[in-house]
Amino acid sequence: MKAKFAPGKLLIHLLFIFVTLCMIVPFILVISISFTDESSILDNGYQFIPSDFSMKAYEYIFKAPILLLRAYGVTVLITVAGTLLSLLITAMLGYVISRRDFRYRVPATFFIFFTMLFNGGLVPSYILITQYLFLQNTLWALILPSLVSPFYIMIMKGFLTKMPFEIIESAKMDGARELRIFFTIVLPLSTPALATLGLFISFGFWNSWFPSLLYIDNEKLIPIQLLLVRMLQSLEFLTSNSDFVNQFGVDTSELPTLSARMAMAILAGGPMVFIFPFFQKYFVKGLTVGSLKG
């Protein structure tokens, strides 16, 4: 389509420039805060252009990096392991129910998608995981329950349904068996879908705080998001109860709380924002939500 100058086009551009600004501006604010000197914040409030530049917040965090590094380690581990496992299982399920010649396609599809409509709720899952599977305080509690997501299977199925069936048939003709067809033909041809879903799934694992909020008490297994939650709560406690805390010889005014908070948020969110643009080219190709009908 030819790009012609027209007032309508200009309006569209202005609209999207406005939207883009709305999306970006809060980040700029938070980045600025993280580089602002604490006393300047107390005097002037949060500012987009720091009146007193300072790296103290980051120095403070990296003074005792063990907590942060361990949390990063846990998060990276569950993200990598979880994403790989989840992708494999999503691809397998999506592939099998996309095969028109699979005899049990309708019941299998129903079995998977019914969970989108009805679930037991939080408490039975909680009791199952803590009382019967004994996954409390293990990394499995953060990985296993999130491996299968019907919505991603729907996207995978939508993508695979568009793949010409002749490819599979001709492979069969050549004597390839199902497992081999799946691993050597279907998976490599699904790269756009796998890249897109892989990115979404890895967001999910990186950003997951709910399972850790529920199941993790062990200090060594805290992922970065839960660390962030706790930091928010404990800094809240320290600043709002400064008289109480001061009794114990902790000088709360020395804590760069306001800027350190924002610095932590950047450290937790940064990696995902950074890797996302590299995957963007696969997005539109990979995201074909097919209809659910069997």
Added chain:
Amino acid sequence: MKSRSEWVHLKKNSELLLLLMPGALLVFVFSYLPMFGTVLAFKDFRYDKGFWGSDWIGFDNFRFFFISDNAWLITRNTVGYGLIYMLLTTVIALAFAMLMNEMGKKWLRIHQTAMFIPYCLSWVVVSYLALALLDSSNGYLNKVLELFGMETHMWYLETKPWPYILVSAYLWKNIGFSTLVYFAGIMGINQEYYEAAKIDGASRWQMATRVTLPMLSTLIVVLLILAIGHIFVGDFGLHYFIPNNNGMTFPTTDIIDTYVFRALRVYGDIGMSTAIGVYQSAVGLVLVIAANYVVRKINEENSLF
């Protein structure tokens, strides 16, 4: 004879079944087993007696919940927010996706990236961003209000502003994703339709309303039906972290999900929180089936099942 032929089919499909097995097992354990756990709603659960040994108490758990003021409050909030999120997301994302289609590739990429970035973040991180804006003493929003000589607010202690804040936060984080899904749908439309429309002398507006929208209708309806099921499942992260789990804001921020979480983790009331969960799932299911029924009456092609 029949069972024997079934055996042949099983054997023929065995390798595909093998591929299905690990996922199916996970679904069974983590999605279906908890469904059986809903019987806890009818029991007085005690950890020492366990799942099987706890006493049956009929509908008491439900009764305690429904006679409290909370039942109405959190139901109203959950449904209210759910409806607003669903309608606004659908309308705005569709509009954005169709407008994006009119844009050059280079600009498209920039805007798409910017709109998608918030989706990459967790609600915890977003709550820190919200804090930067809403903090009562240092927050940027209050500074701007001050600048214009307006009244500043203690955002985290008030109830009135929260519907606006939560809806803004929801849209800010999710609109990029929904727009992308619809945009992918538009990209999937066969270009021939547009060429045919062009030959017939259709304007851009006519192409959008006569080609794009009808071609997207299946996708829109499928997503809407699923969203209707979600009206009763609130966004826990949004409603827990953005208002900072602050009791003062509960009248306008508390939803079923945050309530159940508190009932479980703070009060340890297993029976009642299960009962609320059952209430939530059951209503969600009814809503989806009803929505699907209505859609099927109108146009069978578009229904989900």
